Amino acid sequence: MDSHGQNEQRVVWTVVGTDIGPLLLAATQDGLVNVVFHATDAVREKTLDRLASRLGAEPVEAPDSPLLAEAIRQFAAYFAGTRRDFDLPLDWSLISGFNRQVLRELASGVPYGSVVGYGDLAGQVGQPRAAQAVGVAMGSNPLPVVVPCHRVVESDGGIGGFGGGLETKRKLLALEGVLPEPLF
Structure with missing residues (x-):
């Protein structure tokens, strides 16, 4: 066996059904790397192509992968209303710079059941005039x-x-109890 494949990034994915439709979950050894809404066949194909080119590995469908098992459990509990926070290792390799800084602040600083304004979040990362960049x-x-x-x-x-x-x-x-339940 050649040792060439040792450092190759392994990317596994699956689609889970949720109250907001099918979500595609993808993970690497480092953690959950991508969550994609409305995971129809077309969206799934586009996502997997993008992941392959960005991460340098062909994503493998693996619903029973240990890398995904905990994420699947936590998503189920979140949508069942029994979990408020995700406690998963995250792989931030698909995002960098200011965007990563803002998202990390959001992940740690805006708890379940609360909301924050774009400008306020910009202020929290020391860029109070960057509300539009926060939107991006x-x-x-x-x-x-x-x-x-x-x-x-x-x-x-x-x-x-x-x-x-x-x-x-x-x-x-x-x-999360921030808005009334939609009527229809």
Whole structure:
């Protein structure tokens, strides 16, 4: 056996059904690396191609992978309302610089059931005028739900944008008790 493959990044993925539709979860040895909303066949194909080119390894479908098992359990508990915080190792390799800084602050500083304004989050990372850049960081979040970009809203009370769609953002905020449950 050649030792060439020793350092190769292993990427495993699976799709889990949730209250907000199918989510694609992908992980490396370092942790959960990607969560993707609306994981239809087309979205899944595009995501796996992107992961292969960004991480240098062909993602392997492995629903019973130990790397994913805990993430699957925690997502189920979160959507069941029995878990408020994700406690998973995260692989931040799909994001860097300011965007990573903002998302790490969001992950550690904005707890379940609360929201933060784009400008306030910008202030928390020492860039009080960077509200728009914070919006861009939210849009580039490779780990939505776990890194809770759904908790970032407009200062005037508007819900703000969301990569997973506003309906998804509303459902997540309702699940966390921030918004009333949607009527339909």
